[in-house]
Amino acid sequence: MxxxxxxxxxxxxxxxxxxxxxxxxxxxxxxxxxxxxxxxxxxxxxxxxxxxxxNANARALVTRRTDAVALVIAESEERVFGEPFFAGIIRGIGAALGDAGRQLVLLLAQASERRGALDEYLTRQHVDGVLLLSLHDDDELPDRIRAHGLPVVVGGRANENVTSGFVDVDNVQGAGLAVAHLVDRGRARIATIAGPADMVAGSSRFQGYAAALAAAGREVDERLVERGDFGQESGAAAMRALLDREPAVDAVFCANDLMALGALQTLREAGRQVPEEVAVVGFEDAPVALSAHPPLTTVHQSPEQMGREMVALLLETMTDPEADRPGRMLPTYLVVRDSS
Amino acid sequence: MxxxxxxxxxxxxxxxxxxxxxxxxxxxxxxxxxxxxxxxxxxxxxxxxxxxxxNANARALVTRRTDAVALVIAESEERVFGEPFFAGIIRGIGAALGDAGRQLVLLLAQASERRGALDEYLTRQHVDGVLLLSLHDDDELPDRIRAHGLPVVVGGRANENVTSGFVDVDNVQGAGLAVAHLVDRGRARIATIAGPADMVAGSSRFQGYAAALAAAGREVDERLVERGDFGQESGAAAMRALLDREPAVDAVFCANDLMALGALQTLREAGRQVPEEVAVVGFEDAPVALSAHPPLTTVHQSPEQMGREMVALLLETMTDPEADRPGRMLPTYLVVRDSS
DNA sequence: ATCGGATGTGGGAGCGTTCCCACCGCTCAC
DNA sequence: GTGAGCGGTGGGAACGCTCCCACATCCGAT
Missing domain, CATH: 1.10.260.40 (lambda repressor-like DNA-binding domains)
Known part of the structure; x- marks a missing residue:
């Protein structure tokens, strides 16, 4: 018809x-x-x-605004659709943008060969601002975008010296909470399974671990430190290494829940009781933490709130691009369950 | 600076x-x-x-095209980011669009209150065409979009009488494959855990089950039919019901892998050997199928190919909107593992 | 010489909006 | 009676691009 x-x-x-x-x-x-x-x-x-x-194009041509904001996720589809973290943050972002009368446009920065197209899209006045989600190392994307005069807010810094507005979880504080808790519980040899040193989430959680030990009058013992890549398997391997090297370990703070799960698995195989013999604490409070055996004590972070915060910061930047806005650190809190 | x-x-x-x-x-x-x-x-x-x-707006104003295509996913963030199916289909879509020099714009049709904003976005000449992903019942979204003269392709029909171009897996054929396989294996009492009757994936897989039985000269025995909601727990419950009612059951075709996982769980708890005593076959070939115990025999579908096919159909529709294009059914094949 | 056809080139018109200014008709104060 | 002020209105100009037509140039064929 x-x-x-x-x-x-x-x-x-x-x-x-x-x-x-x-x-x-x-x-x-x-x-x-x-x-x-x-x-x-x-x-x-x-x-x-x-x-x-x-016609939005005609309107945008004269008003120079589109009322749309892009969320760029620079990860593979696998990771994006694997980690519940993204679901939460997107829900937060979507809700906050909706409240502000703006449309969320999601762009996946998949293969690097397609980066050019992404760049063009962002640059050609399709959106008024950009939210960038990427936990990766040295990405020049934010700078390239800003060079075109587009406001950008980054979620989760890639490295310490980000120039742009960012929102991140206070990793140092969160890790400190976890370790202080273990100290309180009277644990004597508190190990850590840290994340990659070249990611902020890795290095600063380790930093928090060290700080909390110092606050308790202890020092970091290198024999109690292992590194993983945030994957479950790496957590299991790290735990095996720790047990080998230091059988007397009675607590371990893992830089994320997945590695904690791996540690739990290794401990089970080694016949160590959790939490009686070894206490385990994670970071993230992912859904899996709740269904672990035993349910995992972990540092809670709220991806949804992080999303809202990113939007708030972006909107501010859009209304006044000049002001130098500091990054925002979100507080965390400890959820005590049965693994500690 | x-x-x-x-x-x-x-x-x-x-x-x-x-x-x-x-x-x-x-x-x-x-x-x-x-x-x-x-x-x-x-x-x-x-x-x-x-x-x-x-300036893309100025250009679009005169050319009346934007070289962008929207992918609308009408599901909650939870579901979208839970099912690996979406990751696959998005990869396929992104790749195909990239090859065609078009940008993929992802829109989540979350809360229905935000539907208005979505409608506006699509309608106001931001994109040249729309891909719609929703397995839901009676959504008027496709019709509304088309009313504005925007080409639409739906992935996975919501009901039998879709009017628009669509791409779907050939559910009947796939289910037939699975059941024929069980017949070949000499199974006598082949049950099914079907999906919701009001979803195409539910009803047509059941239809394939019935057809394959008929082809083998058998009839559907109502005592061997249970329904679930595609969730793992519902699969477990359905399997319990089947065992209670018909202890002699020696095979079960589940309308998706997650329900098959639930069935596996129930069978393990009931002490039934898989596949010796009961054979289990799923549908989807999700990653979990491989890591199940035992690895699950299942009907393989390729979300990635489905995505590519959707894009192909959309591009055709965009160049010639008049032609009446039939929907496309993608073939499936059986992956035999250890559960049958 | 003359012409016809490539091959390049400049710029007017127009896409569908918003912005803004000029202007209209009233009312009210003086 | 005059003028200031206000609610309400119409339409020109401009946003930055593509399309297309007119035109200028140069070549080889007649």
Missing amino acids: NRTPRPRPTLEEVAARAGVGRGTASRVINGGEKVSERARQAVEDAIAELGYVP | NRTPRPRPTLEEVAARAGVGRGTASRVINGGEKVSERARQAVEDAIAELGYVP
Whole structure:
């Protein structure tokens, strides 16, 4: 049906039909001030009859804004759709943008060969701002984007010296919480399975571990430190190494839940009781933490709140690009379950 | 630095700098035919010096195309980021669109209250076409979109009588494969744990089950039919019901892998050997199928291919919106592992 | 010489908006 | 009665691009 889709009506046509000028019609559409009730009604009727929809391109051309914000995720589909962290943060972002009357546009920065296309898309005035999610090392994407005058907010810094606005979890504080808890529980030899040193989440959680030990008057014992890659298997391997080297270990703080799961697995295989003989604490409070055996004590972070915070920061930057805004650190808290 | 971000250069400025006309500059940018080497060089230099980037809105305003395609996923973040199916299909779509020089824009149709905003976005000439992913029942979204003259392709029909172009897995054929396999293995009492009757994936897989039994000269025995909701727990419950009612059951075809996992769990608890006493076959070939105990025999479908196919269909529709294009059914094949 | 056809080129028109200014008709104060 | 002020209105200009037509140039064929 309707084989010939007549061209979309323009504002001019709406105005003509309503018997008013183009200006008045425009005013009605844009929350019009100073329009008589009579004119407003006529325009609204005309819009309904014609099925008029404004052309966003024409509008953006003159207003220089699109009311859309891009969320760029620089990870493989596998990771994005694997970690529940992303679901949470996207929910937060979507909700906050919706409240602000803006549309969320999600872009995956998959293969690096496609990076060019992404760049173009962002640069060509399709969106008013960019949220960037990537826990990766030295990505020049944020700088490239900003070079084009687009506001950017990064979620989870890639390295310590980010120049742009960012929102991140306070990793140092969170790790400190976890370790202080283990100290409180009277644990004597508190080990850690740290994350990669070249990721902020890795290095700063280790930093928090060291700080909390220092606060308790202890020192970091290299024999009690192992590193993993945030994967479960690496956690298991690290735990084996720790047990070999230091059988007397009675607690371990893992830089994320997945590695904690691996540690739990190794401990089970080694016949060590958790938490009686060895206490285990994770970081993230991912859903798996709850269903682990035993349920995992872990540092809770809220991806949803992180998303909201990113949006808030971006909106501020958009209204006043000049102000130097500091990054935002989100607090964490400890969820004590049965593994400690 | 650069506190006053001078306005973006326009095409006119590029042309002036290169000492050519606006038309020539435009020609260079758009894969220009009929441009002298000299002019091309001058324009390219000017572009580089000025850091010129075309304004997509201005371009779209006159060309009436944006070279962007939206992928709308009408599911909760939880589901989207839970099922690996989505990761696969998005990879396929992204790759295919990239090959076609188009940008993928992902939109989540989360809370229904936000549906209005989504509608607007799609309608206002931001994208040239829409891919819709939703396995839900009676969604009017596709029709609304099409009413605005936007080409749409739906992935996985919601119901039998879809009017739009769609791409779906051939569920009937796949289920038939699975059941025929069980018949071949000499199974006598082949049960099924079907999906919801109001989803195509549910009803047509059941249909395939019935057809394969008929082909083997058997009839559907209502006592061997249970229904689940595609969740693991529902599969476990259904299996319990089957065992209670018909202890002699020696095979079960599950409408998806997750329910098969649940069934496996129940069988283990009931002390039944798989596959010796009871054979289990799933549908989907999700990653979990491989890591199940025992590894699950299942019907393989390729979400990635489905994504590519959706894009192909959409591109065709975009070049010729008139032609009535039939939906596309993708074939499946059986992956035999240790559970049958 | 003259012409016809490539090959390049410049720039006007127009895409559908918003912005803004000029202007209209009233009312109210003086 | 005059003028200031206000609610309301119409439409020109501009946003930055592509399209297309007119035109200028140069070549080889007649």
